[in-house]
Amino acid sequence: MINELHSLAKTLDGEGIPSNEWYREYKELPKVTAKSPCIRIWLADDGAVCDLENITAEQATVLRKYGNNQNSFPAFNISSLYRLTDAKSIAEIEKLEKGQSKPDIEKIRSWCSENNWIKGVPGQIQRSLNDCPTRLLEKIGLQPQVEDNIIAKLANLCNKLCTEVDGGFRASLESCIFEKLHKGEDIALALMLLFHKGSATKEHRSDTGSKLSVIMDVQNWRTYGYPVASEHTTLQLNELLLASENKMETQGNSSLADAFGSPFVNPNNPMPSVRLSGFDVTLRSMFKGQPCQYRYKQIDDGSYPIATENRSSIKKALEWVAAPSRRQITWEKVDKNEIAFIYPSKLPEIPPKFASIFGKGPNEGAERTAARFESIAKEFTKAFRGLPPNQKPDMMRIFTVRKMDNARSKVIFTHNSTPEQLIQAANDWSLGCRKLPELEIGELITPFPLDVADIVNSVWKQNGERADGKTPVKRMKYYQGMELLLGIMPQSAVYNFLRITIENSSGLINHLGNWLHSGGKCEKNTDFRRLDAQKKSAARIFSVLGLLLYKCDKRKENYMEELAYLLGQLLHVSDELHTMYCKIKRDGDIPPQLAGAALFVTAGEMPYQALAQLSTRMNPYITWAKQYRYMDITEKGKESWRAKWILGLFEKLSNKIYPTMKKAVRFNDYEKAQLFIGYMASLPKRDTSDESGNTDKNEIAGGIDNE
Numbered sequence: 001m002i003n004e005l006h007s008l009a010k011t012l013d014g015e016g017i018p019s020n021e022w023y024r025e026y027k028e029l030p031k032v033t034a035k036s037p038c039i040r041i042w043l044a045d046d047g048a049v050c051d052l053e054n055i056t057a058e059q060a061t062v063l064r065k066y067g068n069n070q071n072s073f074p075a076f077n078i079s080s081l082y083r084l085t086d087a088k089s090i091a092e093i094e095k096l097e098k099g100q101s102k103p104d105i106e107k108i109r110s111w112c113s114e115n116n117w118i119k120g121v122p123g124q125i126q127r128s129l130n131d132c133p134t135r136l137l138e139k140i141g142l143q144p145q146v147e148d149n150i151i152a153k154l155a156n157l158c159n160k161l162c163t164e165v166d167g168g169f170r171a172s173l174e175s176c177i178f179e180k181l182h183k184g185e186d187i188a189l190a191l192m193l194l195f196h197k198g199s200a201t202k203e204h205r206s207d208t209g210s211k212l213s214v215i216m217d218v219q220n221w222r223t224y225g226y227p228v229a230s231e232h233t234t235l236q237l238n239e240l241l242l243a244s245e246n247k248m249e250t251q252g253n254s255s256l257a258d259a260f261g262s263p264f265v266n267p268n269n270p271m272p273s274v275r276l277s278g279f280d281v282t283l284r285s286m287f288k289g290q291p292c293q294y295r296y297k298q299i300d301d302g303s304y305p306i307a308t309e310n311r312s313s314i315k316k317a318l319e320w321v322a323a324p325s326r327r328q329i330t331w332e333k334v335d336k337n338e339i340a341f342i343y344p345s346k347l348p349e350i351p352p353k354f355a356s357i358f359g360k361g362p363n364e365g366a367e368r369t370a371a372r373f374e375s376i377a378k379e380f381t382k383a384f385r386g387l388p389p390n391q392k393p394d395m396m397r398i399f400t401v402r403k404m405d406n407a408r409s410k411v412i413f414t415h416n417s418t419p420e421q422l423i424q425a426a427n428d429w430s431l432g433c434r435k436l437p438e439l440e441i442g443e444l445i446t447p448f449p450l451d452v453a454d455i456v457n458s459v460w461k462q463n464g465e466r467a468d469g470k471t472p473v474k475r476m477k478y479y480q481g482m483e484l485l486l487g488i489m490p491q492s493a494v495y496n497f498l499r500i501t502i503e504n505s506s507g508l509i510n511h512l513g514n515w516l517h518s519g520g521k522c523e524k525n526t527d528f529r530r531l532d533a534q535k536k537s538a539a540r541i542f543s544v545l546g547l548l549l550y551k552c553d554k555r556k557e558n559y560m561e562e563l564a565y566l567l568g569q570l571l572h573v574s575d576e577l578h579t580m581y582c583k584i585k586r587d588g589d590i591p592p593q594l595a596g597a598a599l600f601v602t603a604g605e606m607p608y609q610a611l612a613q614l615s616t617r618m619n620p621y622i623t624w625a626k627q628y629r630y631m632d633i634t635e636k637g638k639e640s641w642r643a644k645w646i647l648g649l650f651e652k653l654s655n656k657i658y659p660t661m662k663k664a665v666r667f668n669d670y671e672k673a674q675l676f677i678g679y680m681a682s683l684p685k686r687d688t689s690d691e692s693g694n695t696d697k698n699e700i701a702g703g704i705d706n707e
Helices: 002-015 087-097 105-111 121-140 150-163 168-183 187-194 231-250 292-296 308-321 372-385 419-434 449-457 478-486 491-517 525-551 563-585 600-605 607-628 640-657 669-680
Strands: 026-028 038-043 049-055 064-067 075-078 082-084 195-197 212-218 273-275 280-282 331-335 338-344 396-403 409-417
Touching (some): 002 308, 002 396, 026 231, 038 150, 064 075, 064 231, 075 121, 082 087, 087 187, 105 168, 150 231, 419 478, 419 525, 449 491, 491 669, 563 600, 563 669, 600 669, 607 640
Antiparallel strands (some): 026 064, 038 049, 331 338
């Protein structure tokens, strides 16, 4: 990742694009929601807790805290003071929170019996109120007695809370909570801090409730211009931390150079981390616990030294490219643990949505993905070619980052491409996905490259339901869809994914073909929705099959005249004739499995045997149809001309198939895909030029003896 981001850092520097740099231990607050609030705790000049209020979600986005998961300042996490498990008492608490009753202070005090600050909570709070602020002041070179700095003032007040002998922070917080309840102010907030609504069936150590995020502040903040919990103070503290770090580094001298040729003084600190959409990523992690490092005597970052200035520029580059506002432009989410990035060698003033080519973007349902790849590719092409010549980038850097586990992240795909190559790849993608004959499942849906893995990996049962459930098979990785788009996937891999798609989707195609060819009707809304979802899934599967065949230079103009496709069409025609026979001769009693559908799987593995069985099974239906076609029946659904038309198709297909069908024939995966397509493809249109109904009695093939 370092190499990918270093080139971006140089691009940003060359374009003069400023970006914020945050001190590595100065981290964002947790996201604020209704269920996960951030509570500001105001401290009076004597150190007592004097007021409480909720921080808004917008305010929280500009605030930070110094430290780590064990202790931080001025924000940290606490537990509710007491645990309450009595169902009746909890019900009364919930009424108070909703404003349906007034607080009974004495009754509420009687519920405060089970201390919820157990395990390591007191120690963690002690470190956050004393140790962490002390360390912070030493870091930025301030003394607690300094009166003109609000951070020093807050650290001094927090230290007082820790040294008080009458209960300190906990007692002061509880006193403020009850003062709020007595006044009837912020009742829900006060009760959240006071009680965790637990379960009597659980052990207390495993039932302490969710942590509450709090941030300390100075009530008399106007003396200093801004409160602690403000963007101004946050930026001011960040500048002090960065200045302190730079001062320490300039004191060292070294003749060593880092991996990019910059003077290197080992900072003896881990590489910076950046919060991406959904997970944190460390730019590079070398753990000294790995024995292989000692073999070459290159421990931690010794194998790839990066100077502090380059660490900083790389971190800023990742923060810039991963900014939420640049989604669909420079990045797109792959899944909860993976993100795809793309950035140009030049940064246009109004950049096209480079990353939109790879994925459909956030909060877009399946119904909006239909035909959208083509429109997005068209928009991208128009936007890029409309750029002024001096703003057009020459190269695009593409890479994906995946969170491997709690400690490691990894670049799993990287590639360079020109914009014109990307445009051509998108055009080829659209063409390949739609290079198919007309299918009975409706309009084809062109998937996005990052969606292809889900389509290929989906396993379907013979009843048309998903078989993978909550544990999906992951034989194709998400980034390999990008490889397929960019035309850099090896031919062997394309063939492998064609085989996997065929294996996984066979159940759905067989089920759906049988249902559609039988003229099945949906009696319930749930059945209709299920069928609609199955047809959309099949549309995506066939788009992928068409694309994979296209990538293997298999064109429909050729394979529609080849054995596998024709056999698929013959199975389809057999289903149609079987259905017509059952509707007329059996009063609409259609069996669960039609003649062609019953041999669909066999046809893919043993086509000769499938054809032999089909000939035997179809003989009674063919014999009936030969007679029925002359009856001149026009009743809707029972038209005799339809029997003639189906027999004609059966004859034409049989005459093409029998001369080339040998016992030794075995279909490869290309041909199995063509069989799938032939089975679901619409039948040729009826020729109405001859409606006389005169047909030679010998025009229909009588079985494999006629080969």
